[in-house]
Amino acid sequence: MSDRRDFLKSSGFLVLSIGAVSLADLEALQAGGPYPDPDFRQLDSWIVIREDNTATFYVGKTDLGQGTGTAFRQIMSDELDFAYDRTTVIMGNTDVTVDQGGSGGSDALQTDGWPMRRVAAEGRRVLLEMAAAQFAVPVSQLTVSDGVIAVKGDPSKTITYGRLIGGRKFNVALTGRNADETTGVAKLKAVQDMKNVGQSPQRYDIPPKVDGTNKWAVDVKLPGMLHARNVKPPVAGAQLVSIDESSVRGIPGFVKVVSKGNYVAVVCEREEQAIRAARQLKVNWQKPATAPFPSSENLHKYMRSATPTISLPPVAVGNIDTGLAGAARVVTAEYDVPFQGHTSIGPAHAMADPSNGQMTIYSNDMKSYGMRNGVAQFLKMPRDRVRVIWMDGPQGYGRTAADDAGFEAAYLANELGRPVRVQWMRDEETAWDTKGPAYTFTMRGGLDAQGNLVALDYDARGCDHNHLGYNEAGTVLIAQLAGLRQEKPNTGGASTPNDMYAVPNRRMAAHVVSLPLVWETPLRTGNLRDPNGPQTTFASESFIDELAAAAKADPVAFRMKLLMGSTADDTGFKRARSIAVLKAVAEKYGWDPRPSPKPLGSGDILTGRGVSYAFRNQTVVAQIAEVEVNRKTGKVWVKRFVCAHDCGLVINPEALRRTVEGGMLHSLSRSLYEEVTFDTEKVTSVDWRSHPTLTHLDAPAQIDVVIVNGDPNPNRPDLPHYGAGETVCKTTIAAVANAIHDATGVRLRRMPFREARVLAALKAAKV
Amino acid sequence: MANITLNVNGKTHTVDVEPSTPLLYILRNDLDVHGPRFGCGLGQCGACTVIIKGETVRSCVTPVSSVRGAEITTLEGLSTNGVLHPVQQAWIDEQVPQCGFCQNGQIMTAKVLLDKNPNPTDAEIRQGMASTLCRCMTYYRIQAAIKRAAKVTA
Numbered sequence: 036m037s038d039r040r041d042f043l044k045s046s047g048f049l050v051l052s053i054g055a056v057s058l059a060d061l062e063a064l065q066a067g068g069p070y071p072d073p074d075f076r077q078l079d080s081w082i083v084i085r086e087d088n089t090a091t092f093y094v095g096k097t098d099l100g101q102g103t104g105t106a107f108r109q110i111m112s113d114e115l116d117f118a119y120d121r122t123t124v125i126m127g128n129t130d131v132t133v134d135q136g137g138s139g140g141s142d143a144l145q146t147d148g149w150p151m152r153r154v155a156a157e158g159r160r161v162l163l164e165m166a167a168a169q170f171a172v173p174v175s176q177l178t179v180s181d182g183v184i185a186v187k188g189d190p191s192k193t194i195t196y197g198r199l200i201g202g203r204k205f206n207v208a209l210t211g212r213n214a215d216e217t218t219g220v221a222k223l224k225a226v227q228d229m230k231n232v233g234q235s236p237q238r239y240d241i242p243p244k245v246d247g248t249n250k251w252a253v254d255v256k257l258p259g260m261l262h263a264r265n266v267k268p269p270v271a272g273a274q275l276v277s278i279d280e281s282s283v284r285g286i287p288g289f290v291k292v293v294s295k296g297n298y299v300a301v302v303c304e305r306e307e308q309a310i311r312a313a314r315q316l317k318v319n320w321q322k323p324a325t326a327p328f329p330s331s332e333n334l335h336k337y338m339r340s341a342t343p344t345i346s347l348p349p350v351a352v353g354n355i356d357t358g359l360a361g362a363a364r365v366v367t368a369e370y371d372v373p374f375q376g377h378t379s380i381g382p383a384h385a386m387a388d389p390s391n392g393q394m395t396i397y398s399n400d401m402k403s404y405g406m407r408n409g410v411a412q413f414l415k416m417p418r419d420r421v422r423v424i425w426m427d428g429p430q431g432y433g434r435t436a437a438d439d440a441g442f443e444a445a446y447l448a449n450e451l452g453r454p455v456r457v458q459w460m461r462d463e464e465t466a467w468d469t470k471g472p473a474y475t476f477t478m479r480g481g482l483d484a485q486g487n488l489v490a491l492d493y494d495a496r497g498c499d500h501n502h503l504g505y506n507e508a509g510t511v512l513i514a515q516l517a518g519l520r521q522e523k524p525n526t527g528g529a530s531t532p533n534d535m536y537a538v539p540n541r542r543m544a545a546h547v548v549s550l551p552l553v554w555e556t557p558l559r560t561g562n563l564r565d566p567n568g569p570q571t572t573f574a575s576e577s578f579i580d581e582l583a584a585a586a587k588a589d590p591v592a593f594r595m596k597l598l599m600g601s602t603a604d605d606t607g608f609k610r611a612r613s614i615a616v617l618k619a620v621a622e623k624y625g626w627d628p629r630p631s632p633k634p635l636g637s638g639d640i641l642t643g644r645g646v647s648y649a650f651r652n653q654t655v656v657a658q659i660a661e662v663e664v665n666r667k668t669g670k671v672w673v674k675r676f677v678c679a680h681d682c683g684l685v686i687n688p689e690a691l692r693r694t695v696e697g698g699m700l701h702s703l704s705r706s707l708y709e710e711v712t713f714d715t716e717k718v719t720s721v722d723w724r725s726h727p728t729l730t731h732l733d734a735p736a737q738i739d740v741v742i743v744n745g746d747p748n749p750n751r752p753d754l755p756h757y758g759a760g761e762t763v764c765k766t767t768i769a770a771v772a773n774a775i776h777d778a779t780g781v782r783l784r785r786m787p788f789r790e791a792r793v794l795a796a797l798k799a800a801k802v
Numbered sequence: 803m804a805n806i807t808l809n810v811n812g813k814t815h816t817v818d819v820e821p822s823t824p825l826l827y828i829l830r831n832d833l834d835v836h837g838p839r840f841g842c843g844l845g846q847c848g849a850c851t852v853i854i855k856g857e858t859v860r861s862c863v864t865p866v867s868s869v870r871g872a873e874i875t876t877l878e879g880l881s882t883n884g885v886l887h888p889v890q891q892a893w894i895d896e897q898v899p900q901c902g903f904c905q906n907g908q909i910m911t912a913k914v915l916l917d918k919n920p921n922p923t924d925a926e927i928r929q930g931m932a933s934t935l936c937r938c939m940t941y942y943r944i945q946a947a948i949k950r951a952a953k954v955t956a
Contacts, residue, residue: 100900244902245893247837247877307823380937429903461842700939723846731931734941
């Protein structure tokens with residue numbers, strides 16, 4: 036462990052603040068590096084216990100507001116046998132917490148929960164041995180509760196963890212090939228012996244977010260800091276010809292125009308000056324000779340006719356061609372999904388400080404470690420001279436422009452030799468932030484004479500060529516615009532559905548297509564909350580409903596039959612757990628079995644219900660939406676959502692419920708409103724008017740989240756904890772589409788279901 | 803540049819700034835008042851909301867010169883003697899925020915809504931909050947928290 040880390044801990048400043056780093060801390064953090072990686076093979080890198088019998092856990096993840104920090108405190112308190120309310124957690128700061136990758140893939144508990152439990156259990160083991168030596172009794176003679184060790188049968192002999200180790204290091208070596216595998220020799224507790232797990236302590240990060248005392252990445256202020264704003268090309272693929280700096284030189288506080296290649300930024304002393312300078316700067320751009328992309332109206336036509344850049348090997352069961360040929364009835368359908376953005380409530384931002392020959396970046400990027408590595412590579416600095424202080428920020432759930440802003444701030448700070456804060460504007464964020472890929476789908480299904488599904492063909496095209504990774508020095512926007520990018524584009528990907536349906540003949544094929552312009556384009560793709568799941572599940576679970584309707588079968592019963600069609604065992608009992616959530620959601624909703632659509636109602640408001648199901652990794656969900664469709668306006672309101680959710684062992688049920696609610700409503704926004712629009716030169720959805728989002732008017736009247744544990748043996752002592760941040764994003768859109776169909780008899784195969792689109796579809800069907 | 807006197811959460815400050823500067827930047831950068839946040843700069847999302855004369859004001863589109871001398875309340879000024887405003891307490895009790903970035907606007911807008919209408923119907927809550935956006939989509943819990951706060955304040 037570095038001296039610096041010792042200083043940080045012994046000074047106590049990091050642990051005084053709960054959760055976020057306070058501004059006083061930030062000053063102390065200016066002290067010089069270097070900043071070597073905390074050693075994951077040392078217990079002291081993970082847990083510090085102080086003399087007052089309080090503890091701090093150091094976790095290399097980031098909490099985006101779903102309560103993972105609280106959950107880590109719960110599971111680690113349990114394994115350590117420590118009082119939950121005497122613990123704090125520090126997350127995601129590259130020089131003081133072990134690199135566990137930050138957030139992503141909903142893996143905080145599923146993957147990193149295990150090493151965190153193991154190091155806490157090891158701490159407990161070591162402390163018990165220390166107490167055994169002190170009292171000269173075997174460990175078996177000791178009991179421990181809330182960080183107080185007692186000798187059985189001798190109430191005079193007790194000692195706290197703080198007395199045993201407070202102010203000193205464990206100096207205990209751990210093993211494991213990487214941070215995920217970190218372990219000591221202690222055994223983990225059985226689930227039944229964990230007392231904080233399954234409780235719902237309130238999230239520690241909420242009071243400061245509510246009373247105004249929270250310190251966000253946007254709040255960081257440093258002596259001598261400057262404000263920067265980017266000036267983006269007005270047209271995708273435009274080349275910079277010249278800059279007339281005299282157009283801004285007279286602005287008070289003007290410092291510099293920085294440009295390299297097609298990257299342009301203005302830097303001023305004050306924020307409002309930088310905004311003015313960015314608007315006022317005269318730049319001469321040359322448009323590209325050919326259109327960078329088709330317009331959003333023509334996107335799907337373009338995608339269907341484009342030659343794929345890659346075609347993934349199809350997943351096949353049986354023989355799809357003979358299956359379809361032998362079917363009594365074949366149903367076909369095409370679905371289209373537009374590009375959708377993260378469009379965070381707060382545009383991208385970062386502060387970078389070049390003091391002391393190093394680079395410190397204050398960022399809300401969920402992958403702080405990746406940003407550290409990427410910036411070091413980009414600026415050609417040693418890794419241990421770069422660090423990222425992770426702080427709270429507006430969330431976009433995925434690979435957002437927060438990555439890009441971090442690199443831009445570091446680049447500009449390096450150029451100016453002073454701390455620089457970069458803040459993207461709303462239009463910049465909405466137009467240029469990375470996008471979830473657009474998709475087209477062609478589906479075919481074969482039913483036999485009895486209405487059984489005998490063949491199912493899925494063919495997807497994702498517009499995802501050059502999908503950007505997280506914090507890649509060769510693909511961040513400044514690297515592209517400044518001519519510092521990698522040569523070859525990333526290959527991108529396309530996905531297939533996640534379900535446990537048993538269909539005798541099935542094929543799932545997926546292709547990637549590319550837009551004409553690959554680099555320096557606002558239509559650049561990156562991970563957006565469950566990166567392909569909402570798109571693929573919209574198509575696959577809508578189509579299952581179409582097949583159920585063609586078979587005149589109840590949609591729940593039709594799915595249940597497909598799940599029951601095999602008895603094959605599978606990893607994590609996913610089939611059994613799929614059946615359990617489908618049963619649970621139908622029961623909670625009060626599902627009345629009948630085919631869809633229901634007979635058309637007579638009033639202006641048509642009501643219906645729709646079901647959908649999917650899994651992500653080991654988490655399984657089923658969801659029902661109940662909608663009201665206004666046949667006069669096309670307005671869709673989801674009146675009620677029910678979700679049956681199985682993510683294994685639940686650490687904090689109330690935090691889980693809110694995470695699931697947020698995920699459902701996020702995807703509801705994608706269902707009803709969100710679409711990146713563009714002409715053949717630029718993105719035209721640039722603010723909350725041209726890029727509408729869900730509002731308070733759309734909130735359901737009722738949301739029920741049923742926490743299911745469909746595991747065949749729900750009380751098993753080693754029940755794993757799976758991820759919960761994204762699975763429900765898959766099911767929502769199809770549930771809504773299926774409910775609209777149930778209400779109106781109209782099948783919507785193109786997202787989003789904005790009023791005008793719904794009304795046109797209703798009129799076309801004479802509803 | 804001009805000297806402008808502002809009254810924020812009961813304290814008086816004088817700043818020498820360009821009069822057309824949006825109030826938001828003065829609060830955040832000159833007065834270290836960080837409750838209001840930049841979300842759009844267009845008055846569309848509500849993240850920058852402050853309260854002036856009992857009304858919500860979007861500080862990102864409000865020139866600082868237009869609020870000279872006015873009593874400006876921000877999120878930091880809602881509590882009294884360290885006791886949270888009932889709306890803030892309801893937000894904690896209901897565990898509303900996810901990322902929390904927009905919640906300044908949600909809380910401030912809800913506070914004004916309840917001041918004007920202590921017992922709002924569901925429809926009045928939806929309408930009253932309609933133009934305050936949340937991209938974590940915590941609307942369902944916000945509405946529950948407003949009803950909870952209404953019970954306390956009524």
